[in-house]
Amino acid sequence: MTIKLCTDTFDLKDPGSLKTYLDNNGYLAWKNIVKEQTPKSKIIEKIKDSGLRGKGGAGFLTGLKWSFIPLMDGQKYLVCNSDESEPGTCKDRDILRYNPHAVIEGMLIASYAIGASVGYNYLRGEFMDEQWKVFNDALSEAYEEKLIGENILSSNITIDLHALIGAGAYIVGEETAMLESIEGKRGMPRIKPPFPAIKGLYDKPTIINNTETLASVPKIMLNEPGWYKSLGVDDSEGMKIFCMSGHINNPGNFEIALGTPFSDLLDLAGGIFNQKNIKAVIPGGSSVPVVKGEVMMKVNMDYDSITEVGSMLGSGGVIVMDESTCMVSVLHRISRFYYSESCGQCTPCREGTGWLYKILTNIISGNGTQNDLHQLERIATQIEGHCICALGDAAAMPVRSFLKNFWSEFEYYVDKKESMVS
Amino acid sequence: MSQEFIINEELAGLINDVVKKFPLDKKRSAVIESLLILQHHNRGFITKNIIKALSDYLSVSEIDIYEVATFYTMINTVPVGKNVIAVCNNVSCMLRGSDQILSYIENKLKIKVGESTSDNKFYLKDEIECLAACNGGPMMQINHKNYENLTLEKVDQILENINDD
Amino acid sequence: MKVFINDKEYNANPDETIIELCDKVGIHIPRFCYHKHLSVVASCRMCLVDVEGVKYAQPACSTPLRDEMRVSTGSEKTKIAQKNSMEFLLINHPLDCPICDQGGECELQDISLEHGDDHSQYMQFKRVVVDKDISPLISTDMTRCIHCSRCVRFGEEISNVKELGLLNRGEDMKIDVFIEEGVSSELSANMIDLCPVGALNNKPYRYKARTWDLKQICGISPHDCIGSNINYHIYNNKIVRAVPSENSEINQTWLSDRDRFGYEGIYAKDRAEKTLIKVDGKLVEIDFDSMSHQVNDLISKNIKEYGQENIGCLISGQSTSEEHFLFQKIFKKLGITNIDHRTKESDFSYQDSYPIMPSLGCNLNDLKKYKNIILVGVNVKTEYPVLSIRLNALAKNNTKVYSFNFNSLEENFSLHHKQIITHDNIDLFLNTSNFSLENGETLFIIGPSVSRSPNQSSILRKISEFSSSIDANIGFLTEFCNSTSGWLLGNLPHRELGGGKPRQIGKNSYEMIKSHLSSYIFYNLEPEFDFFNKQDLEHALDTSKCNIFFTSYITPIIEKYADIIIPITTFAETDGGYINIEGTYQTFQPIVQPSKNIHVGWSILNDILKLNNLGDYSIDEIRGELAESLDGLNFSTPVSDMSDINSNNDMENVIVHDLSRETNETDLIVRRSESLRQVSLMNKKINNKNIISQSDNLQTNVTK
């Protein structure tokens, strides 16, 4: 039987309803905790032992992150990051609409474990029509059932959860930018340290986790220790949703055990369009380095294996490109995105992303030179590692990897003023 | 001369619900959602007088609100057409033909991205951000509602069904 | 903590950043966004330095030092990183240094010469930002902006009036105002100093001179009793600009707009530039050198004809300490007892219980020891803008500030409690059942609106009673920059220099005017504005026989009533000094030379002294005596008990005037500054709602 963690309600009738969730052992973990008043440290220990890694992009160990929260009393906050906007990533949107209660239960357990009495789920503005409504309805249902709020299930536990909505800004997905945005400001990332666990929302200790990360928590708590760990491979424990998009027959979200071969994942997604050959894959959202298709076919979907081939597992947004793809156009499109989404505070990112994009636009319109290609590389190197947040790196990594893997295609474009593939 | 913008009882009710989510002394946190509420009420864009009214209402300075209004792309600081069309043309959608969809719409409505039709019915947003529906590409949002796996025929149908309220 | 910078060992404090230590020990690190008085944003990336063991160069402004850390500020890695940041910054920065007012003092220009390549490899279009007219004081050239956000943080953190904001994002980011002509706070021009490039510039100074041609002389602000230090920039014997002179005890690195642009008043059209005497109802010019004789003769004649008791001597609290010293010396020695500098007051019953000199009761830097600061009769934001920076910092920290005032309670720092009072009800509110005080020391600060109140004595008594009941200290803020000297040096009817009791008590300023004396001698006063009541003064002048005006300006009233006009120097044209409200005596030298017919104030006074064989002083001798009289005075102790003040003022018969003091109208020089007048006009326009909401649209075009 295939195991599903965050996606197990997806194919059921009324997937987002409380009833469906309860019928699937929903809120059992939370009720147990409330009943037994499980010590916080025990929960954190269990999440630590499970090896759960953050699903938002950086893959940081969730239990370890929770353990950074100061023990002393005082206001603390939990923030769920549902800003999902890394191109190629579309998993949280399905969790939010098809399994919202798992997110709520995960947020409750996390809030309890870190001692937060308030939790916010920040949804990107574009989720306004569907996910926002579904999630808010789910919150109301849970409030009615006394699963959230004052004196939860007649205990002395009080946790309030609220949904917040953004208004269009990729950068707000960066955790400290999100805190600024919740405070009603421009979404500009903060300098770290101090880390949010010490000084976060309204300067209070705050933990920020991705939607998928939090939605994984209830099942981990419900099962016996070691269960989650046993699903994946070393250092890539458990499961991950991969968002398959691009030139494939059956695009969609697939929740699989970490360590599964890429080729199996590709099969799940129906293989490449029209039996064409695979040319390249971006395995973790558009910011991670591109990998050549033939290399990717030999890789397993876990953190270490993907790192070994020079890329990153990131957010799990897998973009598949077949042989007809013009890599220059793809890079141009990616660069346009980071250029337009830079918040503007750090000089290298503000000015550098624009420079990259303008050079690529020049190349696309047939005015590029060989020197431009070297410039691209040089600028990308200048941005990398020199900004407050990782958006600068996100803009630089694709440029460098596209050039490295497909240099001749770029050269061809510059020389012939047209794409190699068209 | 323009009219002062009044936050009426109904709007105040909606904004108060937002304010309630935050600690008492953190009313500023309500700015973004309030702007969305007021923008919706004002047929899609924010004006100076709206910012002034919200500034009074939340006790947040006008410039602070203005900063926020110009940072987030879903908040329009210029008048736009009533129905906002946003065709995602980031990588995943591009690989599945979003560029054709976009130029088809541009031709059909006789506008370029970033413009509104002369009858003010449609505004074609320059949607650079990925709309997180990569497995449904090509896709677009009209007034935030998703339309996925688009074809040219589907686009015709969808646009025809948008009413002129 | 031991750290190594460029292989040299230093001792670092915990939490100290790389840039802080380097600044302290004199190792230069380039920076744009970092400023020691602003929060650290680490966004310009100009300060990147090589830290051993770290892959990428790190921002020195936000990287705390760690034990055994090794930093290299000159290594290849540092140089490349800084050069790269520079290159990025120059992408969108115009290369218009030859026409830029910042030329020669531009941090970007300096750093690019030092660290950058001489040109960028960038060949695309440069960003162009449309400029707006945001203020009469600040010109903008926003295409030059490098987005360091210093100006925005200044508004958020220092002045607490956010006028400029960061709009849009990414490459389209720009600094802008919400409404045009919107920058009007009392401290706005500090943003000019903070701006490291030529984006925000001094508008009145525009194109007046190039920096390298300027001479710089330090002066002291004549516009309020804080005593800010100002560097005046001179071109061809003319002040063309003023900037703050850093003084960590007083104004730190800030200046109020009034201090910065007030000097324009010395170039006013009605400047008195001729020595004039009235002959047959007409003012005629007389010889410069004979002036002292003419005045002296007139004074002697008046004494002879009307008697000392029928002569009144009034001097401005804005005059220098040296002038104050000589003024009282002359007239007291000549036996005149009607002498005063408190021309705006009308109730003097308090005067015997008053301290020897008004003072704040502590140094500005020590204000932080107070947990409660209670303001009475003062609007710090408009009257003492530089002080509001301190109070803002304190209010954000641990001090609670309270305000009781007759009119404006709007401050740019947060008030814990505020209350509008009238002239006879302060006791109703000064009551701990109305507001709670924090545990800890409390300071009352009594402002000029109290001195101007027709019920001043009673208010002082009530404050004093309440203050002793809670064991608080009392401090003052005065009407003029040097009212302190007026008190201390004895320009008073009831005290001698240093506070001694005179044999005979004369009339105070109010009584002098009300009792219609035969002769008046005015020193540096503007009849139209510097008195409690202009009508009363005019009546007195109508009936008096001889009026002597030592003045820098010829106003209509002076022109009408003067029998002799002695044109005197302003603060900018003389040696002088002021005692600020902390009790610090700060002296200065002439900033420019006066035009040839203007008399140096202290020197003409000294001439009169000499003519009467009463003494002869050099400036140094005056200062010596002055310093002596200050010696041994301690301004940090609570003032004497004022609860014995008897006030039998009958409020019902008193006309109460508006006591508010407009920022740009506090003294005769400021009132004549054209730029500041423009600011006042703009503020009136902004407050008139109808005008600004003409267009409701926020932005006129979409970018991208």
Ligand SMILES: Cc1cc2nc3c(=O)[nH]c(=O)nc-3n(C[C@H](O)[C@H](O)[C@H](O)COP(=O)(O)O)c2cc1C
């Ligand atoms: C530019 C940028 C954008 C990001 N966007 C997202 C996002 O949309 N969703 C998300 O969960 N994390 C995003 N992240 C990662 C977050 O900063 C953060 O690491 C994550 O939310 C932590 O949750 P996790 O530990 O559960 O993964 C982004 C990071 C950067 C630098």
Ligand code: SF4
């Ligand atoms: S205007 Fe000047 S001070 Fe303000 S952000 Fe731009 S460069 Fe910095």
Ligand code: FES
């Ligand atoms: S001075 Fe350090 S980043 Fe600007």
